[in-house]
Amino acid sequence: MERALSDKKLIALFLVPGLTVFLIFYFVPILMTAYYSFQEWDGINPMAFVGLDNYTKMFTADKSFWKAVWNSVAFLLTGVFVQLPLSFGLALLVSRKMKGRKWFRNIYFFPVVMSTTMVSLLWVKIYDPNIGMLNTLLEAAHLGSWAQAWLGDTKTALLSVLIVTTWHYVGYNMLILFAGIQGISEQYYEAAKLDGAVGWKAVRYITLPLLSDVLRICVVLNVIYALKTFESVYVMTNGGPLHSTTMIALKMFQEAFLKQNFGYGSALAVFMVLECLIIAWVLNKVLTREKIEY
Amino acid sequence: MLKTTKNTGLYLLMGLIAVLQLFPLYWLVVSAFKDNSEIIGGVVWALPTEWRFSNFSEAWVSAKVNQYFFNSVSVTLITLLCVLLFASMMAYALTRMRFKYNGLILFILLMGVMVPIHATLIPLFMILKNLGLLSSRLSIILPYIAVNLPIGVYMLSAFLRSMPKELEEAAFIDGCGVVKSFFKVVLPLLKPPLASVAIFVFLAVWNELLMAATFIQKESLRTLPLGLMNFSGQYSISWGPLAAAMVISTLPILLAYVLFSDQMEKSFTAGAILK
Numbered sequence: 001m002e003r004a005l006s007d008k009k010l011i012a013l014f015l016v017p018g019l020t021v022f023l024i025f026y027f028v029p030i031l032m033t034a035y036y037s038f039q040e041w042d043g044i045n046p047m048a049f050v051g052l053d054n055y056t057k058m059f060t061a062d063k064s065f066w067k068a069v070w071n072s073v074a075f076l077l078t079g080v081f082v083q084l085p086l087s088f089g090l091a092l093l094v095s096r097k098m099k100g101r102k103w104f105r106n107i108y109f110f111p112v113v114m115s116t117t118m119v120s121l122l123w124v125k126i127y128d129p130n131i132g133m134l135n136t137l138l139e140a141a142h143l144g145s146w147a148q149a150w151l152g153d154t155k156t157a158l159l160s161v162l163i164v165t166t167w168h169y170v171g172y173n174m175l176i177l178f179a180g181i182q183g184i185s186e187q188y189y190e191a192a193k194l195d196g197a198v199g200w201k202a203v204r205y206i207t208l209p210l211l212s213d214v215l216r217i218c219v220v221l222n223v224i225y226a227l228k229t230f231e232s233v234y235v236m237t238n239g240g241p242l243h244s245t246t247m248i249a250l251k252m253f254q255e256a257f258l259k260q261n262f263g264y265g266s267a268l269a270v271f272m273v274l275e276c277l278i279i280a281w282v283l284n285k286v287l288t289r290e291k292i293e294y
Numbered sequence: 295m296l297k298t299t300k301n302t303g304l305y306l307l308m309g310l311i312a313v314l315q316l317f318p319l320y321w322l323v324v325s326a327f328k329d330n331s332e333i334i335g336g337v338v339w340a341l342p343t344e345w346r347f348s349n350f351s352e353a354w355v356s357a358k359v360n361q362y363f364f365n366s367v368s369v370t371l372i373t374l375l376c377v378l379l380f381a382s383m384m385a386y387a388l389t390r391m392r393f394k395y396n397g398l399i400l401f402i403l404l405m406g407v408m409v410p411i412h413a414t415l416i417p418l419f420m421i422l423k424n425l426g427l428l429s430s431r432l433s434i435i436l437p438y439i440a441v442n443l444p445i446g447v448y449m450l451s452a453f454l455r456s457m458p459k460e461l462e463e464a465a466f467i468d469g470c471g472v473v474k475s476f477f478k479v480v481l482p483l484l485k486p487p488l489a490s491v492a493i494f495v496f497l498a499v500w501n502e503l504l505m506a507a508t509f510i511q512k513e514s515l516r517t518l519p520l521g522l523m524n525f526s527g528q529y530s531i532s533w534g535p536l537a538a539a540m541v542i543s544t545l546p547i548l549l550a551y552v553l554f555s556d557q558m559e560k561s562f563t564a565g566a567i568l569k
Binding site for chain 2: 004005006007008010011013014015017018019021022023024025026027028029030032033036043090093094096098100104106107108109110111112113114115116117118121122123124125126130131133136137140167171172175176179217221224227228230231234235249252253256257262265266269270272273276277280
């Protein structure tokens with residue numbers, strides 16, 4: 001068996017099909033993006049090496065780039081400070097031993113499995129000033145003066161998109177946190193009960209500390225998802241009005257495939273990758289404390 | 295006594311949140327049966343006065359949702375089969391077979407888990423163009439396989455590492471070769487993690503928009519998300535048929551959810567921890 005399992009031909013047979021597809025259609029493109037980012041190129045005429053020009057343009061000349069960065073920060077902060085606490089609350093609710101909790105968990109989680117395109121199209125209609133359910137509901141509640149074109153106004157567009165992503169993904173973090181809470185042994189709570197820690201105290205001194213690893217994963221996930229946001233803004237607003245909802249991934253897409261700036265688009269893509277990797281690494285460093293043992 | 299009031303309050307709160315999560319979807323479903331005058335003038339939460347199944351037939355035929363549906367099904371199925379087969383073969387080789395570049399390959403695959411797919415888009419467009427694949431289904435199938443392989447390999451090798459080798463050894467003693475023991479012994483044992491990977495890949499591929507929007511240049515090859523997006527652009531006025539199209543495109547997911555919700559929870563938590 002040992003000899004059979006070190007047969008070069010067999011190893012190749014098992015690895016080559018998948019590895020070939022992966023290398024050609026994933027790995028090599030990553031390297032090519034880095035290479036393109038140093039070129040000026042319209043995708044048709046020969047490339048011209050321009051060194052760091054694309055990056056200089058990105059950081060100094062392109063105003064909407066900074067707008068996109070700030071929007072990413074808004075997505076990131078919402079993910080970590082609004083969505084995650086809400087998810088934690090939901091996770092606590094559905095981990096109580098009560099009838100029907102599985103139903104509630106399933107309901108809260110269901111939006112997550114729907115496509116972002118679907119959810120975004122649905123909310124475009126909800127926000128629609130003419131047929132949308134939101135304005136109609138406001139009028140029914142005698143708050144008709146609040147009714148407006150939610151996605152068409154620079155003042156409300158970003159907030160409206162953020163509400164949709166929160167609605168869409170709140171169940172995702174809930175599920176991960178729920179799995180974490182299930183993994184905490186009942187003994188800790190029983191011991192804490194003897195010391196008088198019940199209700200919020202038990203959450204504060206038992207659940208939260210023992211969940212810190214899972215919470216870290218959730219923070220990193222939310223941050224990465226926020227930085228990668230594309231579909232929701234592409235479908236709902238296409239970055240508008242006046243760049244108020246634009247994101248890096250959307251700018252990359254627009255520069256490359258609408259304006260034929262393949263070099264500049266690639267520079268934006270490289271920025272995105274580095275941003276994700278560096279922030280994930282930093283968060284992992286900052287949030288890792290000594291392991292808690294009781 | 296206190297306990298019951300507390301529980302009632304809790305149920306009320308949880309019910310309220312459930313309504314918040316479900317009401318947009320309820321609105322979608324009832325809108326799918328309404329016409330515009332009923333949607334604009336009528337009560338938001340009211341059931342349709344007349345159940346207009348014609349919205350569904352209009353979406354299915356005139357708006358070509360049938361075509362998009364078939365495209366999504368074929369793309370998803372082919373991707374799914376290839377990912378499951380390739381990923382299990384790679385995971386097997388990387389955990390059970392002995393060779394030098396084991397660590398290197400795992401490291402390269404890790405990049406696939408970490409780097410956002412957006413970063414591959416521009417070169418992929420060029421590669422597909424040069425290969426003459428831009429006007430075919432393969433233009434998204436091949437990148438979908440590539441993108442989903444790493445997470446598949448990681449989920450399966452985690453499982454394989456904890457699997458005892460005795461059964462394989464027995465198969466070898468009975469005269470099975472590596473290939474035969476892989477297909478007859480290992481693959482059947484891999485069923486649970488394969489189901490997790492399958493759900494993960496199914497949702498990722500069924501819902502994917504960015505690559506489809508970039509690489510699919512023929513209208514007849516559009517997948518559901520892409521088709522829905524264009525449909526909504528053209529039919530900005532009549533919401534009923536669009537709602538019907540959206541309901542149709544979510545039905546397979548709903549079905550999968552009803553059948554495999556436990557499995558789905560598992561694959562989401564496993565996938566999250568890998569990312």
